[in-house]
Amino acid sequence: MIGYSLFGVAASRQxxxxxxxxxxxxxxxxxxxxxxxxxxxxxxxxxxxxxxCDAVLKLPKEQRPPKEVLFHLVSMSDTIENDNRVRHEAxxxxxxxxxxxxxxxxxxxxxSSIAVRYPNPLHRECGDNDIYTGxxxxxxxxxxxxxGIAVDNKDPRHAAFSFHGVDFEAHTYLLYHNDEPEWTPVxxxxxxLWHLPIEEExxxxxxxxxxxxxxxxxxxxxxDLVDWCMLLRSPDFDFRRFRDLxxxxxxxxFAELMTSFCNLTFGLEMDCQLPGGLSADDFDKLYMQCPxxxxxxxxxxxxxxxxxxxYQRKYKILYGQSMFRRFYFRNIYVALRNLLxx
Numbered sequence: 001m002i003g004y005s006l007f008g009v010a011a012s013r014q015x016x017x018x019x020x021x022x023x024x025x026x027x028x029x030x031x032x033x034x035x036x037x038x039x040x041x042x043x044x045x046x047x048x049x050x051x052x053c054d055a056v057l058k059l060p061k062e063q064r065p066p067k068e069v070l071f072h073l074v075s076m077s078d079t080i081e082n083d084n085r086v087r088h089e090a091x092x093x094x095x096x097x098x099x100x101x102x103x104x105x106x107x108x109x110x111x112s113s114i115a116v117r118y119p120n121p122l123h124r125e126c127g128d129n130d131i132y133t134g135x136x137x138x139x140x141x142x143x144x145x146x147x148g149i150a151v152d153n154k155d156p157r158h159a160a161f162s163f164h165g166v167d168f169e170a171h172t173y174l175l176y177h178n179d180e181p182e183w184t185p186v187x188x189x190x191x192x193l194w195h196l197p198i199e200e201e202x203x204x205x206x207x208x209x210x211x212x213x214x215x216x217x218x219x220x221x222x223x224d225l226v227d228w229c230m231l232l233r234s235p236d237f238d239f240r241r242f243r244d245l246x247x248x249x250x251x252x253x254f255a256e257l258m259t260s261f262c263n264l265t266f267g268l269e270m271d272c273q274l275p276g277g278l279s280a281d282d283f284d285k286l287y288m289q290c291p292x293x294x295x296x297x298x299x300x301x302x303x304x305x306x307x308x309x310x311y312q313r314k315y316k317i318l319y320g321q322s323m324f325r326r327f328y329f330r331n332i333y334v335a336l337r338n339l340l341x342x
Contacts, residue, residue: 002048003266005055006119006226007233036065040072046222050077050123081122088112090166091129095193098163102143105194107132107185109174109204113195116188117230125223128167132183132196133159137172174204176211179249199242202231206251206258214327217304219290220258220283229262232270239271250326253318257283277317286311286318 031039043052053073056064064070095106109132115124133140141151141159152160158171173180181203185194196204205227212218231237246252259272261283274280286307294300308315308323315323 001055002051007266036069047125048222050080053077084122087166090164094163107194114227130169133170137170175207198237203245206255210251210254213287220287225262282314
């Protein structure tokens with residue numbers, strides 16, 4: 001439904017197959033009350049409730065959910081819009097009162113930067129404001145402390161603080177394995193804010209999604225997939241430059257696999273260069289099917305190890321090495337290093 005709403009006719013086949021019937025002609029397109037309730041809860045877990053609401057409101061009235069479900073969707077969408085307004089106003093105020101007097105660009109990453117690619121930017125759910133401050137992070141922390149704003153510097157990658165009741169993270173580094181490129185921020189329209197060029201933003205997003213999926217064993221959310229589509233489908237997106245950026249990195253093939261999965265899921269035809277031995281379904285198996293975190297470390301290790309063994313050939317194509325080497329030899333080191341800074 002979300003794919004059909006955002007991407008139009010091209011996604012209608014997926015809407016029909018997943019929901020039963022056609023969203024165009026209305027034939028046999030019915031969902032029971034309990035299914036609507038589950039769909040609403042799932043949209044909240046996947047951070048796409050406002051997008052689901054947009055899709056539902058495009059349905060013929062006879063195919064829309066019961067009034068109580070529709071009320072929850074509209075109410076939640078209003079809340080998301082208001083939260084985004086508050087978050088964005090805090091971002092602009094932070095730029096005007098802190099960054100501008102310091103003669104520093106306020107470089108937005110994720111959040112508002114990706115939201116501008118959406119039909120309705122206020123319907124892209126965001127948590128905090130992420131900005132890139134690079135070598136100026138220490139200087140910014142000192143300035144915030146002088147203003148009486150507490151700064152948490154426990155994580156060496158970023159400084160965390162609250163401004164006007166909104167959480168911020170000022171990043172010294174955006175990536176995770178000492179593979180930071182030279183970012184080249186550009187003005188973000190006429191907002192006074194800055195952001196990364198779209199290909200750099202996409203590269204960072206791929207690294208961010210892949211890191212959380214592998215290191216934290218988190219399922220890739222639908223919001224992440226929609227973000228990905230919005231960036232790649234933008235008219236100013238340069239696939240050649242993006243491939244130059246990711247060439248030789250640990251997301252070189254991950255990014256292509258995610259694109260292939262988005263094409264399959266949303267019925268799109270985005271440019272994709274998937275290496276031999278991988279198919280779109282592999283993304284679902286490797287990055288979407290993640291059980292809830294078990295309280296026992298032994299169980300977590302057993303589950304992860306079993307998955308690594310079962311799909312070892314797929315992982316070898318993606319990373320050029322086994323996941324035991326990639327995760328246990330590399331990421332545990334990073335976790336222990338970060339722990340020492342706390």
